[in-house]
Structure formats: C-alpha cells, structure tokens
Amino acid sequence: MRKELHSVRSGFVAAVVLALTAAACTPGGGSNQPTPTTPPESTTSTTGGLVVNTTVVPPAMNTDGVTVTDDTIYLGLLADLTGPFSGSVIDVIDAQTAFWSKVNDEGGIAGRQIELIIENTGYSPALHAEKYAAMADKVLMIAHSTGSPHTLGILPDLIANNHLAVPVTWYSGWSDPALGGNLLETGSNYCMEAMNTISWLAEDFEGRTGRKPTLAIATFPDDYGLDSYAGAAYAAQQLGLEITYNGAGTIIPGTDLLPVASGISQSGADFTWLAADPLTLTTVVGTALQLGYTGQWSVSMPTFSDRLLGTALGDYIAANMYMSALMAPLGADVQGMTEVLDVLKAKYPNRYPAAGMVEGYLEFFVTKRVLEHAAELGDMTPAGVVAAANDIGSLSYEGLSPSNLFSGDANATVTRATAIYKPDKAAFDAQGGLGASLGNGGISAMTKVTDFFASDLAANYDFQGPCYVVGG
Amino acid sequence: MPLLAVIVLLAALAVWQTGLLDSLFFSEPDVQGALNNAGFDSVTATVTGDTATLVGIADSPTALEQIVAVAMSVEGVRQVDNQVTVGETDEALSLIGQIQAALVVAGFSDLEVAVNGDMATVSGAVADETSLAAAALAVLSVPGVAQLDNRLVVGPVRPPEDVQAALVSALAADEFAYVSFEVQGELAVLKGAVPTEEARAHAAANVLGVDGIDKIDNRLAVDAGLPIGPALPAEQLEAAATTALTSAGIQTVSTSVEGRRAILDGTVPLETIGSGFFSFVKMAEAAVLSVDGIDQVSSRLSLRGDGAILRSGLQALLADTPVEFALGSADLTAAGQQVLDQAAVIIQSQPGLQVLIAGHTDTAGSNETNEALARQRAGAVRTYLLTRGVPAYRLVAVSYGELFPDLEATAEQNRRIEFEVGP
Numbered sequence: 001m002r003k004e005l006h007s008v009r010s011g012f013v014a015a016v017v018l019a020l021t022a023a024a025c026t027p028g029g030g031s032n033q034p035t036p037t038t039p040p041e042s043t044t045s046t047t048g049g050l051v052v053n054t055t056v057v058p059p060a061m062n063t064d065g066v067t068v069t070d071d072t073i074y075l076g077l078l079a080d081l082t083g084p085f086s087g088s089v090i091d092v093i094d095a096q097t098a099f100w101s102k103v104n105d106e107g108g109i110a111g112r113q114i115e116l117i118i119e120n121t122g123y124s125p126a127l128h129a130e131k132y133a134a135m136a137d138k139v140l141m142i143a144h145s146t147g148s149p150h151t152l153g154i155l156p157d158l159i160a161n162n163h164l165a166v167p168v169t170w171y172s173g174w175s176d177p178a179l180g181g182n183l184l185e186t187g188s189n190y191c192m193e194a195m196n197t198i199s200w201l202a203e204d205f206e207g208r209t210g211r212k213p214t215l216a217i218a219t220f221p222d223d224y225g226l227d228s229y230a231g232a233a234y235a236a237q238q239l240g241l242e243i244t245y246n247g248a249g250t251i252i253p254g255t256d257l258l259p260v261a262s263g264i265s266q267s268g269a270d271f272t273w274l275a276a277d278p279l280t281l282t283t284v285v286g287t288a289l290q291l292g293y294t295g296q297w298s299v300s301m302p303t304f305s306d307r308l309l310g311t312a313l314g315d316y317i318a319a320n321m322y323m324s325a326l327m328a329p330l331g332a333d334v335q336g337m338t339e340v341l342d343v344l345k346a347k348y349p350n351r352y353p354a355a356g357m358v359e360g361y362l363e364f365f366v367t368k369r370v371l372e373h374a375a376e377l378g379d380m381t382p383a384g385v386v387a388a389a390n391d392i393g394s395l396s397y398e399g400l401s402p403s404n405l406f407s408g409d410a411n412a413t414v415t416r417a418t419a420i421y422k423p424d425k426a427a428f429d430a431q432g433g434l435g436a437s438l439g440n441g442g443i444s445a446m447t448k449v450t451d452f453f454a455s456d457l458a459a460n461y462d463f464q465g466p467c468y469v470v471g472g
Numbered sequence: 473m474p475l476l477a478v479i480v481l482l483a484a485l486a487v488w489q490t491g492l493l494d495s496l497f498f499s500e501p502d503v504q505g506a507l508n509n510a511g512f513d514s515v516t517a518t519v520t521g522d523t524a525t526l527v528g529i530a531d532s533p534t535a536l537e538q539i540v541a542v543a544m545s546v547e548g549v550r551q552v553d554n555q556v557t558v559g560e561t562d563e564a565l566s567l568i569g570q571i572q573a574a575l576v577v578a579g580f581s582d583l584e585v586a587v588n589g590d591m592a593t594v595s596g597a598v599a600d601e602t603s604l605a606a607a608a609l610a611v612l613s614v615p616g617v618a619q620l621d622n623r624l625v626v627g628p629v630r631p632p633e634d635v636q637a638a639l640v641s642a643l644a645a646d647e648f649a650y651v652s653f654e655v656q657g658e659l660a661v662l663k664g665a666v667p668t669e670e671a672r673a674h675a676a677a678n679v680l681g682v683d684g685i686d687k688i689d690n691r692l693a694v695d696a697g698l699p700i701g702p703a704l705p706a707e708q709l710e711a712a713a714t715t716a717l718t719s720a721g722i723q724t725v726s727t728s729v730e731g732r733r734a735i736l737d738g739t740v741p742l743e744t745i746g747s748g749f750f751s752f753v754k755m756a757e758a759a760v761l762s763v764d765g766i767d768q769v770s771s772r773l774s775l776r777g778d779g780a781i782l783r784s785g786l787q788a789l790l791a792d793t794p795v796e797f798a799l800g801s802a803d804l805t806a807a808g809q810q811v812l813d814q815a816a817v818i819i820q821s822q823p824g825l826q827v828l829i830a831g832h833t834d835t836a837g838s839n840e841t842n843e844a845l846a847r848q849r850a851g852a853v854r855t856y857l858l859t860r861g862v863p864a865y866r867l868v869a870v871s872y873g874e875l876f877p878d879l880e881a882t883a884e885q886n887r888r889i890e891f892e893v894g895p
Binding site for chain 2 (some may be wrong): 074081082083084087090091093094097098100103104113114115116117118119120122135254258278279280282283286287289290291292303307310311313314345347348349350351434454
C-alpha cells in the first residue's frame with residue numbers, strides 16, 4: 001500500500017467502479033458512502049507494548065449495514081485450508097482466530113465484535129476468485145488471502161470493490177505501484193530472501209573453502225516459485241556462481257518429482273535453493289539423498305516447517321539445511337513475542353508451537369491497526385478502510401518482522417531485510433519433538449544464524465517492478 | 473451570632489466539605505510504620521478509609537498471620553484486604569538455597585526449609601533421632617542462620633495421595649466449586665476463584681489445616697459474580713454437554729469440565745466457517761451452557777485436529793498390523809487393505825493434518841530398485857486411502873528406500889510403510 005498510488009490509479013478505479021455500479025453487477029461498489037458522524041473520542045492504550053491511539057466510535061455511527069453493523073464487523077479470509085500450504089495456513093488462521101477472540105472478549109473494535117467469514121480456496125486461483133465474489137458484499141476487508149496468483153487474480157475486483165486485502169504471499173510485485181494499491185503486505189519478498197540467503201551462503205562457503213559454491217535451483221512454477229527463482233538467479237549471476245541445475249518451475253505437487261531429484265543429485269551442486277512447500281521438500285530431498293546428493297540445502301520460508309524434524313529426514317535436515325526467514329520464528333527473543341505467546345498458550349495449550357502462528361499474529365496486527373485507524377477517521381466502510389491503510393505511514397512489529405513503510409516510491413518502500421535460521425534437532429527433541437506443546441513452553445526449534453539483514457545485492461537492487469513479471 | 477463566629481463556622485464548613493478537615497484533624501493510620509517496626513519490610517500497606525490493603529510476600533503462614541494481626545492492631549484500621557502471599561523474598565531465597573545445599577551435603581534432600589530473618593524453619597520427616605540432630609546441625613552451620621525452629625519429625629512423611637484426598641475434603645464446600653489446587657511438597661497452590669473474601673480466607677485456613685501442608689500460595693481471585701452451588705461430577709456434566717452438542721448437530725467438539733466451567737476442544741468444520749467462525753463457536757458454547765450445572769465456558773476450538781492423537785493412533789495401528797504387499801510388488805494384500813481401512817478412519821477423525829506415507833525397503837538390491845519399490849508402495853497406499861474418502865491434499869507419498877533401515881529389524885520388517893504426521 002503506497003499513498004501516492006491513488007493519484008496514479010484513481011481515474012482507473014473510478015471508471016471501473018462507475019462501470020460496474022452502472023451495470024449493477026458488483027456488490028458493495030456503490031453503497032458504501034459514509035454519512036457524517038459524531039466526532040469520535042480518542043483514547044490511548046498499549047497493545048503488546050505499542051502505544052496505540054484508539055478512537056472509540058459512538059455506536060450510532062452509520063455504516064453500510066452489511067459489512068459493518070451496529071454490533072459486528074465482518075472480515076473475509078480466503079485461505080488454502082486443503083491445498084499444498086494448508087499445513088501452515090491452518091496454523092495461520094487458527095492464530096488469527098485466537099487473537100480476534102481476545103479482541104472480542106475485550107470489547108471488540110469501535111464497540112463492535114469481529115466475525116470472520118473464512119472460505120477454503122484449496123490453493124486454486126479459480127476457487128479463490130469464486131469465493132471472493134461470493135463474499136465481496138458481506139465483508140469489510142480481506143484479512144487473509146493465500147497465494148500470489150490467487151491474490152493477483154482478484155486484484156481488479158478488490159480495486160473495484162474498494163476492498164483492502166492482506167496477502168499471505170510475499171511476491172515482490174506487491175511493492176510495485178502497478179499492482180500493490182489495495183494490498184497491505186508485511187515483510188520482505190521471495191526475490192529478496194533468495195538474494196540475501198544465497199549471498200550469505202556464498203560468502204560463508206567461500207570463506208571456508210576458498211572457492212565459490214555451485215548452485216542448483218528448483219522451484220514451484222507460479223509467481224511464488226518464479227519470483228524466488230528470479231532472486232536466486234540474479235544473486236548467482238551477480239556473485240559469479242555457476243548454476244549446475246536449473247529447475248525453475250519444475251516442482252509441481254502431485255507429479256513425479258524423480259526428475260527434479262535426479263537433476264539435483266546429478267548436478268553435484270554445493271547448495272540447492274528450494275522454493276516449494278514442506279511436503280514436496282520431503283519428496284525432493286529424500287529422493288535426491290537416495291540418489292547420492294551430498295550438497296547442502298537452503299530453502300525459502302514457505303518451504304520449511306520445523307515439524308520436518310519429526311520425520312525420518314529430521315537429523316539430515318538439521319545437519320544440512322538453512323532456512324530463510326521473512327519473520328521471526330515462534331518464541332524468538334524479540335519484544336513483540338511476549339503477547340503472541342501469552343495469547344496462544346492460553347488458547348491452545350495442547351497445540352504444537354508452529355512458526356506459522358507468528359504470521360497469523362502479523363496479519364491480525366495490521367488488520368486491527370487499520371480498522372482502529374478507520375474508526376479514528378470515522379469511516380468504517382470498505383473505502384474508509386483503504387483510506388485508513390493509506391494513512392498509516394509505517395508499522396513496526398517489535399522485532400517480529402522488519403518494519404514496513406507504506407509511503408514513498410517502490411524503491412523506498414520495498415522491504416529488503418530477511419534473516420537466516422538453521423533447524424535445531426536437539427532443541428526439537430528436548431521439548432518433546434512433535435509432542436511439544438505451547439502450554440509446556442514449546443517454541444519453534446530453530447537457531448538464528450543471522451538477524452534480519454539486507455545483503456549488498458538486495459540493498460542496492462534497483463526495484464522498478466516485480467522480479468518476476470506475470471506473463472512477462 | 474457574632475460576625476467572626478459566623479465566618480469561622482462557614483470556613484470550617486468549607487474545609488470540611490472539601491475533605492481538608494479529615495487531613496487536618498485525622499491522620500491516616502500508619503500501617504506501614506507498624507509493619508516496618510515489626511520487621512515486615514517486604515510488605516507494602518496502603519490505607520483507604522478504615523481498610524488497609526497489604527501487598528507483598530510473607531515468609532511463612534505464621535508470618536502471614538502476624539502481618540495481618542499487626543495491621544489490625546493499628547488504630548483506625550477495621551478491615552484488612554490481604555493480598556500478601558506466602559513465599560520468599562530474594563534475600564530469603566538465597567539463604568534457603570544455602571540451607572538446602574547444606575542439608576543435601578548432609579544427606580537430606582527432601583526437607584522443607586523456610587526462613588524469617590535469621591531464623592530457619594525446617595520441616596519434614598527423617599529416619600531417626602540421629603538424623604534429626606544431624607539435620608539441625610547442618611542448618612545451624614549455614615552463615616546467617618542464628619536460630620532454628622526445628623519441626624522435623626521421626627517417621628514416614630504423609631503419602632502424597634493422602635494429602636491430596638485431605639485437600640479435596642477441605643475444599644468440598646459449595647463456595648469452593650471453582651477452586652483447584654496443586655501440591656508441591658508441603659506447599660499448596662490455590663487457583664481459581666471464590667465468590668467472597670471470606671471464602672478466600674476460609675479456603676486458605678482449611679488448606680493450612682491439612683496435615684502435610686505447611687504453606688500456601690493463595691492465587692484465588694474474588695469474583696462476586698460466581699454462582700454459589702455444588703459442582704456436579706465432571707463425568708456427569710461432560711456427558712450432558714456431549715448430548716447437548718449432538719442435539720445441536722455438532723459432532724466435532726468435545727467437552728471437559730472443571731467445577732462448573734466447561735472447556736471446549738475440537739475442530740470447527742470447514743463447511744461451517746463460511747457462515748462465520750465465531751458463529752459456530754457461539755453455537756457450541758450456547759449448547760454447553762444449556763446444561764444445568766455449567767455456568768461458564770471457554771473455547772479452544774480451531775481448524776486443526778489433534779496431531780498427537782493422529783500420530784499415536786497410526787503408530788499403534790501399524791505396530792500391531794503392518795501394511796502387507798504381495799512379494800516384490802506394490803500390490804496390497806487383502807490384509808493390507810484392511811489395515812488401511814482402519815487408517816482411513818483414524819486420519820479422518822483428525823482434520824487439517826497431513827500425513828506422509830513413507831515407503832521403506834531393506835538394503836538388499838540397488839538404491840534405484842529400492843527407491844522405486846518404496847515409491848510405488850507408498851503411492852499404492854495413497855491411492856487406496858483416496859478410495860476410502862481421505863482427501864488428496866492430506867496424503868503425500870514419500871520414498872525413503874533403504875535410507876532409514878531399522879537395524880534391529882529383519883529384512884522383511886524393513887520393507888515397510890510408515891505414517892508420519894506431516895509438517
């Protein structure tokens with residue numbers, strides 16, 4: 001979300017909304033004009049150590065009566081609950097429900113309870129679009145949208161409906177003024193994380209061996225995988241690393257991955273960069289290992305789950321894999337983690353301490369902050385929420401993720417810092433392995449290799465648009 | 473009335489109305505001073521009207537009683553809001569640690585120690601009179617200990633189960649329906665809520681009266697809104713709650729009951745969340761609250777099932793009955809299919825969790841052959857489970873081939889399928 005984008009796009013948006021409203025085929029497009037309200041009362045409180053200026057909007061405030069009623073705010077969540085990322089996304093959604101439940105217990109936002117309308121998209125762009133269309137006139141904003149192509153697919157309708165969305169995808173395109181106007185992303189992106197991680201690994205490897213490492217790359221075929229590939233390939237080219245296997249876009253869940261594993265194994269690469277999901281990781285890594293691969297692995301954040309340490313590959317993964325991090329793992333020693341753990345422990349004492357829960361908190365946090373600001377501005381309509389998001393400026397996450405700047409050009413606002421972690425099997429076993437629980441103090445079993453940092457490559461990258469251009 | 477007298481009267485009236493008169497003529501009871509003089513520096517007292525609020529830590533139950541008595545003895549104090557808990561100050565903790573170390577060196581590892589200034593109190597049971605004397609000497613050898621309150625007895629310590637049973641009896645009254653406790657040695661930790669301050673005091677007194685309990689950590693909250701009444705047996709309430717949930721068409725939620733509070737565990741079905749996640753939660757809560765004897769409810773409902781239950785269920789199944797194939801092929805035998813029928817039921821009972829189907833072989837033959845056989849067998853298991861209604865997204869087949877042989881198993885046992893609960 002960038003302030004100045006509105007001047008760029010306002011004409012387009014207005015034209016789309018006008019056309020769709022005239023055709024009477026877009027719900028929520030023309031009925032969201034706020035009426036004057038009683039001036040709100042401002043108060044100041046603290047949330048997780050942050051000072052938050054909150055405005056209590058009088059109950060009589062007018063709303064559109066559908067997405068916000070006198071007592072309820074409806075939020076939409078479009079989530080992959082049965083697809084390749086469901087393992088992590090369910091943790092994300094369950095964390096969101098825990099935090100919203102606490103907000104409701106404490107009186108809600110602007111005196112209204114939060115209700116979550118959650119739809120399973122199965123990681124299908126078509127289903128994603130269908131589910132969004134069905135909920136468009138019922139929700140104030142989209143508080144979760146899994147997947148890059150999926151979010152990209154509904155973007156024209158988000159703009160037409162004046163809907164803000166929180167993408168659960170770290171596609172570099174969201175920082176592009178041509179794409180990111182109605183989206184409120186957190187953290188860096190797949191492209192930058194590949195640049196940072198490969199830069200660090202190359203320097204570390206060369207320091208130990210006196211030569212540059214060779215690199216294999218294997219990724220998903222969509223915006224996620226190819227955006228990651230773009231960053232990895234750029235890093236290899238800039239650092240003079242030989243790519244001995246190029247499997248960009250070759251990892252397709254549900255298909256025979258033997259060719260990918262064979263390619264990696266036969267490449268003899270010192271490192272393999274993977275951008276996939278945790279389950280296909282087990283197949284690719286397990287098969288490549290059987291076929292004699294002896295190199296190491298570095299993986300994008302969505303590719304990894306510390307629950308992999310509980311599989312037969314656990315010891316091997318702990319010894320041979322690095323994980324990029326766009327956010328701090330659960331239990332990391334950062335200021336913002338206290339509230340996260342307190343709420344989750346109370347809600348799910350028997351639950352495995354999944355790293356994805358931190359993402360759930362971040363989505364909740366930015367959504368809550370925007371809603372509170374919309375209330376301060378006295379406009380709890382979809383358009384009011386978009387305006388509030390544009391007015392935020394920047395957000396700090398107290399160490400849970402690098403701060404986001406929401407105003408300035410793309411080069412200024414793109415977040416470039418990521419971190420590197422290593423799976424920690426000893427810590428995993430010490431807290432009970434897959435039997436670890438939040439109530440017993442369980443946290444993510446990962447050891448920090450680096451703090452959030454921007455490599456020279458990422459820091460100096462001239463960001464004029466997405467690293468990977470859809471259809472480009 | 474002379475004018476001067478009128479002015480004085482009006483001035484006095486004004487002063488009285490603004491409350492200044494109180495401060496001019498009535499000094500606030502000096503509870504803090506009294507406590508400090510009595511040596512209870514770790515307790516902070518504030519006074520509002522005739523009520524003294526005490527906050528801090530007392531070294532022992534006896535000290536706690538003394539603290540309250542000192543506060544009540546101060547002129548002007550009619551009530552005490554006692555928020556002092558029995559525990560140890562940092563200084564005392566340090567001294568306790570030294571005493572415990574001395575006792576361990578002397579061969580006593582399970583005695584309770586408390587300190588109050590330079591006095592140490594030791595309690596517990598020792599084997600004989602010689603041991604009793606040796607323990608006392610060990611304590612008095614610690615620098616900083618000048619006096620010993622020796623409460624050691626010769627003979628066996630009361631069994632923990634007896635103490636537990638006695639505590640249950642001590643907290644059986646209706647006013648303690650929301651009270652739970654933990655026992656740590658001779659310390660009882662009281663948790664939960666009671667309806668009145670009096671009930672809070674009664675709970676503490678009753679627990680301190682239990683033989684085997686010498687200290688309490690009273691964490692009870694006072695909640696005037698708590699209903700007073702007996703809690704029915706948990707099993708009875710849980711059964712009634714299950715019936716209520718079933719009547720409401722809710723099959724995925726289970727209930728556990730503590731006192732009169734129900735805790736909901738389980739999952740929110742995917743087919744319901746499009747109508748509102750919290751709507752389903754509220755429906756489940758309302759069903760359980762309809763049960764007589766349940767007045768409060770908290771929800772732990774989520775989208776994910778219980779990974780531990782799924783993992784242990786599948787492991788137990790395969791431990792008894794491995795998945796069988798025809799020799800050298802990926803064709804499931806009839807017995808293998810029966811095992812997978814049961815596996816499908818277990819997997820379906822815990823939604824939201826993915827299952828890795830791992831194919832393993834022994835080490836005979838080439839890597840490539842073993843990889844292929846393990847992959848085909850894992851794939852065959854996945855295909856069969858799909859025919860039993862398990863959604864495709866929940867099943868991933870993985871070939872580990874001969875990577876992870878069980879060195880204590882036979883070759884036949886190593887040609888196996890294992891289930892792992894996915895990432």
